Amino acid sequence: MIAARDLLSKEWSALAACILVGFVFLSLLSPAFLTEFNLYVMLRSFCVVLVVAFAQMLTLGVGQLNLSIGALGGLVAIAVGGVMEKFGFPIALAVSLGLLMGAGGGLANGLLTVRTGINGFIITLATASVFAGVNLGVTRSIPFYNLPPAFVAFGTERFLAVPYLLAPPLVVAAALAFFLARTVPGRYLLAVGGNAQAAELSGIPRDRTIVLAHTLSGLLAAVGAILAVAQLGSAQPTIGADWLIISFAAPIIGGAALTGGHISVAATSLAVVLIVLIQNGMVLAKVDPYWVEFLLGALILAAVGLNRLRAVHAEAA
Numbered sequence: 001m002i003a004a005r006d007l008l009s010k011e012w013s014a015l016a017a018c019i020l021v022g023f024v025f026l027s028l029l030s031p032a033f034l035t036e037f038n039l040y041v042m043l044r045s046f047c048v049v050l051v052v053a054f055a056q057m058l059t060l061g062v063g064q065l066n067l068s069i070g071a072l073g074g075l076v077a078i079a080v081g082g083v084m085e086k087f088g089f090p091i092a093l094a095v096s097l098g099l100l101m102g103a104g105g106g107l108a109n110g111l112l113t114v115r116t117g118i119n120g121f122i123i124t125l126a127t128a129s130v131f132a133g134v135n136l137g138v139t140r141s142i143p144f145y146n147l148p149p150a151f152v153a154f155g156t157e158r159f160l161a162v163p164y165l166l167a168p169p170l171v172v173a174a175a176l177a178f179f180l181a182r183t184v185p186g187r188y189l190l191a192v193g194g195n196a197q198a199a200e201l202s203g204i205p206r207d208r209t210i211v212l213a214h215t216l217s218g219l220l221a222a223v224g225a226i227l228a229v230a231q232l233g234s235a236q237p238t239i240g241a242d243w244l245i246i247s248f249a250a251p252i253i254g255g256a257a258l259t260g261g262h263i264s265v266a267a268t269s270l271a272v273v274l275i276v277l278i279q280n281g282m283v284l285a286k287v288d289p290y291w292v293e294f295l296l297g298a299l300i301l302a303a304v305g306l307n308r309l310r311a312v313h314a315e316a317a
Contacts, residue, residue: 015253015254015267015270015271015273015274016270018274019270019273019274019277022274022277022278022281023277025281026277026280026281026284029281029284029285030284030285032284033280033281033284036160036161037161038280038284039161040158040161040162040163041280042276042277042280043161043162043163043166044163044165044166044231045276045279045280046166046169046272046273046276047163047165047166047168047169047227047231048169048224048227048228048231049246049250049272049275049276050169050172050173050250050268050269050272051168051169051172051220051223051224051227052069052073052220052221052224052243052246052247053246053247053249053250053251053268053271053272054172054173054176054220054265054268055069055216055217055218055220055221055224055247056069056217056247056248056250056251057250057251057254057256057263057265057268058176058189058213058216058217058220058263059120059213059214059217060193060251060252060256060257060258060260060263061180061189061190061193061213061256061260061261061262061263062189062192062193062209062210062213062260063192063193063196063258063259063260063261064113064120064210064213064214064260065120065121065124066106066109066120066124066214066217066247067121067124067125067128067244068105068109068124068125068127068128068131068221069217069221069224069240069243069244069247070128070221070240070241070242070243070244070247071127071128071129071130071131071132071135071240072102072105072106072127072128072131072218072221072222072225072240073102073221073222073224073225073228073239073240073243074131074132074135074225074237074238074239074240074241075101075105075131075132075134075135075225076098076101076102076105076221076222076225076226077098077225077226077228077229077235077236077237077239077240078135078138078139078143078144078235078236078237078239079097079098079101080094080095080097080098080225080226080229080235081143081144081147081229081234081235082138082139082144082235083097084144084146084147084148084151085144085145085146085147085235086144090148091148091150091151095226098222098225098226099219099222099223099226101222102218102219102220102221102222102223102225103215103216103218103219103222104218105127105131105218105221105222106214106215106216106217106218106219106221107211107214107215107218108127109123109124109127109214109217109218110210110211110212110213110214110215111211112127113210113211113214114207114210114211120210120214135237136237139237141237142237143234143235143236143237144234144235145233145234147229147233147234147235151229151230152230152233154230155227155229155230155231155232155233156231156233165227165230165231168223168227169227172220172223173265173269176265177265177266180263180265185209185212188204188205188209189209189212189213190261190262190263191204191261192204192206192209192210192260192261193257193259193260193261193262193263194260194261194262195261196260221240224240224243225239225240228240245293245296245297245300246275246296248300249271249275249296249299249300250268250271250272250275251263251268251271252271252300252303252304253271253274253275253299253300253303254267254268254269254270254271255267255303256268258304275296278292278295278296279292282295
């Protein structure tokens with residue numbers, strides 16, 4: 001336990017140091033960086049990315065992968081926008097429907113994984129294709145623009161540099177931290193990821209825990225999709241198309257183990273801050289946006305390599 005706390009402390013310290021250096025460097029690079037509007041833009045970007053990162057983090061916690069996060073998010077986005085525009089659903093009902101759809105998609109991923117015994121990587125790759133196909137089949141790639149003004153306003157309104165959109169991700173972060181640290185299912189999730197066989201021998205329901213992780217992942221993908229619709233002011237079929245790399249980058253940079261058992265809400269949140277900082281800095285520096293993808297890939301490789309070195313060192317010790 002002490003070693004784990006020391007490791008988390010080092011991860012947080014390293015990420016915090018990188019963020020501090022980034023803030024200082026970008027404030028010197030561009031006078032626009034610390035303006036109220038630019039801080040607002042960064043915080044708006046942070047909102048969706050954070051929830052998407054948490055969605056992947058939970059499946060990584062049980063040693064699984066979820067490649068369908070973006071496709072499921074896109075399907076939820078057009079469903080929420082579609083029922084509000086075409087059928088006049090009130091906001092609360094449309095959002096509830098979207099959350100149920102996300103949880104249902106995640107539940108399907110989890111059940112297919114445990115019932116078939118096929119690796120979650122393959123299952124979620126297949127369901128991602130299904131979700132994307134339904135999305136494009138329903139919309140014909142045409143967005144839904146006629147959304148309730150109150151819903152759109154929630155995605156754009158702010159208090160100084162703080163967007164109203166930031167409230168749901170902060171609630172999600174607090175709830176996840178409590179769930180993982182203080183609840184029995186949360187502890188089961190980490191135990192199954194750490195050593196599935198030992199967890200089963202201890203009486204922990206392995207399959208049920210994996211299904212729970214996928215269900216929560218789908219639910220969070222839906223939250224991210226709803227926030228993205230409010231942020232854009234329209235339900236775009238392309239929502240979620242660029243989530244996959246970011247969803248892996250943040251938890252892994254935050255120290256999540258690909259084999260499961262080690263995830264951190266705080267470290268993942270700091271990693272998201274770092275990613276948003278990098279994206280914003282490249283925009284201010286007028287760097288080709290394709291380099292953002294390159295840098296995220298490099299950061300993932302570096303984080304995986306560092307985690308591997310730690311594991312080897314721990315085994316040697």
